[in-house]
Each structure stands twice: as C-alpha cells, then as structure tokens.
Amino acid sequence: MSKNYSEKTITTDGQLMLKKAEEDQLETVWDRYEAQLPQCGYCEMGLSCRICNMGPCRIDPFGEGPQKGVCGADADIIVARNLGRMVASGAASHSDHGRDLVEVLEAVAEGKAPGYQIKDEEKLRRVAGEYGINADGKDILKIAGELAHAMQEDFGTRKKSLTLLLRAPAARRKVWENAGVTPRGIDRETSEMMHRTHMGVDNGWVSLLLQAVRNALSDGWGGSMIATDVSDILYGTPKPVQTAANMGVLKADHVNIVVHGHNPVVSEMILLASQDPDILVFAKSKGAAGINLAGLCCTGNELLMRHGVAMAGNHLMTELIIATGAVEMLFVDYQCIMPSLGSIGDCYHTKMISTSDKARFPNMEHQEFHPDNAAALAKTLVRKAVENFENRGEVYIPVEPVPAVGGFSVEAIVGALGGTPEPLINAIKAGKIRGAVGVVGCNNPKIKHDYGHVKLIKDLIENDILVVDTGCAAVATAKAGFKNSEALQFAGPGLKEICGALGVPPVLHMGSCVDNVRILVLASALADALGTDISALPLAGAAPEWYSEKAISIGVYAVASGIYTVLGPMPPITGSMNIVKLLTEGLDDVLGATFAVEPDPEKAALLIRKHIEKKRAGLGLDSREVK
Ligand code: BF8
Ligand code: SF4
DSSP, X not given: OOHXXXXXXXXXXXXXXXXXXXXXXXXXXXXXXXHHOSOOXXXXXXXXXXXXXXXXXXXXXXXXXXXXXXXXXXHHHHHHHHHHHHHHXXXXXXXXXXXXXXXXXXXXXXXXXXXXXXXXXXXXXXXXXXXXXXXXXXXXXXXXXXXXXXXXXXXXXXXXXXXXXXXXXXHHHHHHHHHTOOOOOHHHHHHHHHHHTSTTXXXXXXXXXXXXXXXXXXXXXXXXXXXXXXXXXXXXXXOOEEEXXXXXXXXXXXXXXXXXXXXXXXXXXXXXXXXXXXXXXXXXXXXXXXXXXXXXXXHXXXXXXXXXXXXXXXGGGTTGXXXXXXXXXXXXXXXXXXXTHXXXXXTSSOEXXXXXXXXXXXXXXXXXXXXXXXXXXXXXXXXXXXXXXXXXXXXXXXXXXXXXXXXXXXXXXXXXXXSSSHHHHXXXXXXXXXXXXXXXXXXXXXXXXXXHHHHHHHHHHHTTEEEEEEHHHHHHHHHTTTTSGGGGGGSOHHHHHHHHHHTOOSEEEEESSTTHHHHHHHHHHHHHXXXXXXXXXXXXXXXXXXXXXXXXXXXXXXXXXXOOEEESSOOTTTTOHHHHHIIIIIHHHHHSOOEEEOSSHHHHHHHHXXXXXXXXXXXXXXXXXXX
C-alpha cells in the first residue's frame, strides 16, 4: 500500500478505498485540499473582512501594510466579528435542526404526521414538567402539542431566559448572569450576533465575544438541547445497544441503503421502510438477501444510538463509501454533506437523494420529505433502491466490521450506575477514575484522518480517564475498537476495574453533535451531586479534528459551561493576540474555563491530564503529577 494513503488516514478501510478511488480516477476531499495549498494566510489568521462592500479588506499581520479596513476596523474587531459569525452559523444550524423536530412533534400532536409517534412518553411528561406544563390526566398528544408550542417560545424573543437553563447548576447560572451572557431566545441571539457584526454596530471586541458566548449558550442549552430531547421523545431515549462500524458494515448480498446528514426526521422513516415486510419480499424477488441500512456522520449516530444501525463511516469517509459500488441509494438531509457527493454517485450505480427543502446538492435527485408525506415517500424510495440492486457493477467491501456498543444517553448511564451518579462520583473520589473527558467533533484533512481522535482517547483511557464521545469522534473510536468488550485492555487499571464491573466500555458513545448536550446534563448532575459548579469538576472537552462552524459553537458553549476545551486545528483568531489571550487565559476569570489549542494529540492528552489533576487537587482529592 502506498505510503501516501497512510499519511491521509489511519484507517484500513480508508487507505484501501483511497487506493480504489485513485484507480477509479475519483477526486476526493484530500485532492481538493492539496489543490488549495497554500491557503490564504490572512483568512487563516482571521484578518480578512468582506462584511461590507467598501471591502474586501485585510490587515497586514507584519505591521507593514494596512492596519485598518476601509471603515477603520482594526485586527481585534475583524477577528472578533469573524469568530462571532462562525458561532452564529453553528448555533443556527443546530437550532434550526431542533426547530424541525419541534415541528414534527407539533404535527404528531395534530395527527398530521403518519408514521411518527411518541416513543418515550415518560420523557415527554418529564420535559413538559420542566416547561411548566401540567400533564396530569392530559392526553399524551395534548401534552405533545403544548410542549411543542412552549419550545417554540424558546426560539422567539419574548422571554428573558431559556427554559432549559434551569438544568444547569445554580452556581453556573449565576456566572452567566454576572457576565451578562444569559441567553434569552434561540433565534434572538443568532440574529443579534449578525446585527452586531454588521458594519458600524458593535466595535468592542470584548462585547462581540461575549455575545458570541451568549449565542453559543443559546445553542447548547437551547436549540441543541431541544433537538436531543424531542428526538428522544419521538424516536426513543437511547439505551446500550450492540452495533458495528466501518465500511465493512455494507453487505455484498444485500441492498445497501446509506443515510447521511443530521436530522433523524428522514432517516427514522427510511429505517421503518427498510423493515417493511412487503418491501423485504420485493428485495428477495430481486435476488437480494435483504435490505441493509447503514449510517454516515450524525444522522447515522442518531440511528445507531436508538436502534443499533451500523455505522459506515465519518465525515472524510463519505465520498469513499460510494466507491465501494455497493450502495444502491444514499439519502442526505443537511449539514456536513460535501457538494462533491452527487458527482461521485454518477460514477457508480448509486442513486443520490436529497430530502430537505433547505438543502440542495448538484447531481442529486430531490425528493422532499415533510412530516405528512415522509412515511409513504420513504417506502417509495426504498423500493426504488431495491430496483437499483440489479444495476450493480463490481463491488469492493474492503474490511470486516468492528463490533461496538452505543446508546449511552444520560438516562442509560445513570441506569447502568444503579439509578444515581453516586458510584461514578465515588470512583472519581477514590481516584480509580481520574476524571472524564468529552471528545467531540469532526474530521478535517488538515489532520490525519481519525489519528487526532484515536491517539488522544487512547492516551486518556490508558491514564484512567473516562471518555464520552459524540459525532465523528465517536465513529472514529468505534472503528478503532474502543467500544466493545475487548476495549478494556486499552484502559488503565482503575478505569478497567470500574468499567469492567459495570459492563461498559471505557469510551461511551453519547450520540450525534446535538447530543453534546447530554454531556452538559451529565456534568450538571455530577456538579449538583457534589454541591459545586461544573468548572470545579475534573472534566475537559476536546475537538481534535474539528472543521465546522457548529464545532466552534459547541466549543464556546462547553467553555461557557465551565469545561476546559482543547481544540486540534487552530481557529482563525491568531491575527489578534488580544483575542487569543482572552480565549486561552482571560475567560478563566469570567467563565471559570478556557480554550487551549494543540494539534498534536499526545500533547493535548498531557494538557488535559494536567487540568484534570489540578481540578482534583482543587476538590481536595488525591492528585498525580503529570509529565
Ligand atoms: O454534527 S462531527 S463533521 S457530521 S460537524 Fe459534521 Fe463535525 Fe461530523 Fe455531525 Ni458534528
Ligand atoms: Fe472592510 Fe470594514 Fe467593510 Fe470589513 S466592514 S469589508 S473592514 S470596510
């Protein structure tokens, strides 16, 4: 195998498929990345601005050329505005996804969404209670309707603070109040971020960044939290479930259907259709052994968490999977779907279907899903996928799948602990588990694919740190074998003992990227049990291969929730040393946590371990020296 492939990805399926892609003369994300090099240095530093038409402008980082844009904005203002707009886009993406789910909940309540139902009645009642809805003796659909409307209020602007902030420890809410960053309405904070970054509005780099914090909190404790809660209500709250990961989950003798994107609204209906007895008979009549559904990225994680649907790959694998020639149909909804995918589908027999009214892609067939037509449309299209089976050419499935366990919602984790977080707290107090880290986020061709996730997590669990992960990070560790019964061999002695006794792997799959809110809820439960704030706990976050604006929003709300967070790739902020200093040091005084940036996962693990030991000492627990 050429050395070149192993420089791009650590995964065997990735390397083998890159070779196949080269033979098939496919252009991949890595080729296009290389063609872009060197990337624009001004943009990398956040020093270019095209917010208005007096520009575009740029600031010379060496102090020789212009130091101000045409309007007079300096480096601090330009970097802060650019970062603020990244947060706004990320928060908007997660929150609009949340809104789509609330609309399905509303449609279910009105009897206008055939195929969808309330799967977790208990959670519906619990969340309704948090929204102040009296559920006593009320019909379940009536409660669903009232909850949908109450959640819609959170998106608007009439409130002073979001409902679900009440899940955060009181001390944390006080921190937000003191800093003036308590989010009021989900859409309001994004809208205000866009307003403030218009030319001639907010030109204080500190106040711009504080609004970015408030905007990100409206995602983490608002839009994303609603997305996760409503998904649980509609499709079931995850419980530990057996699954498998990598491209080997495709089956040569089955009709393979792959779902890619984020929102379970479409993928849940594809799952139901793929289990339809009539369609299965039809598939057999076409010579297939059955219908095999596999996931990519976060909509894959949603199905994995709730139904054990196998996971074919993460972000950088989405082009390569089509080159297996084994995929009859690929469905996309939105977010993280490369516009290159449609043309790759053209090289094989794969039918590429876009499904969302807000997301179109070149060379894809557009079939719009809405709550009222989704169940029926899914059946029609899955039948078409079956018909496409006979058009298959040569198939190349490069590896065997790796078994994994997923489905660790907070409810499931607390359940595994016997109904209270106490055993986990005791293990942390006893030093058997040093602390816990949430590893989240994407792949990015700037970092060797999956290496950032796998190396960091390996170092953490080896040192008795429990890892929870989501998104593409969670897929990376499933493929690497960190989520099955054999994974305990990678864990340090204390972590091995505790996880072994509980019968869980050392790396717990908590879901998709909106499901990062499960980590917030878990952290709050631990803080409440200890009578302290999240920032006092031996916790950290990491996004070792992040690429997306959503990941920036996640990072900001994690830090704003008191969780020290280490980013792999550098965000575009180095044009302003004031902002670098504020994010990596100054925020500690305001929010009790900071960012760090460290692309080398080995060094990132050391930073995290030092932080965890420092927090342990702060709580009066035993503390190890980290070298
Ligand atoms: O929301 S981890 S590449 S797929 S942005 Fe995208 Fe990043 Fe993957 Fe999921 Ni999250
Ligand atoms: Fe240039 Fe100012 Fe316009 Fe930005 S807002 S493009 S810095 S003139």
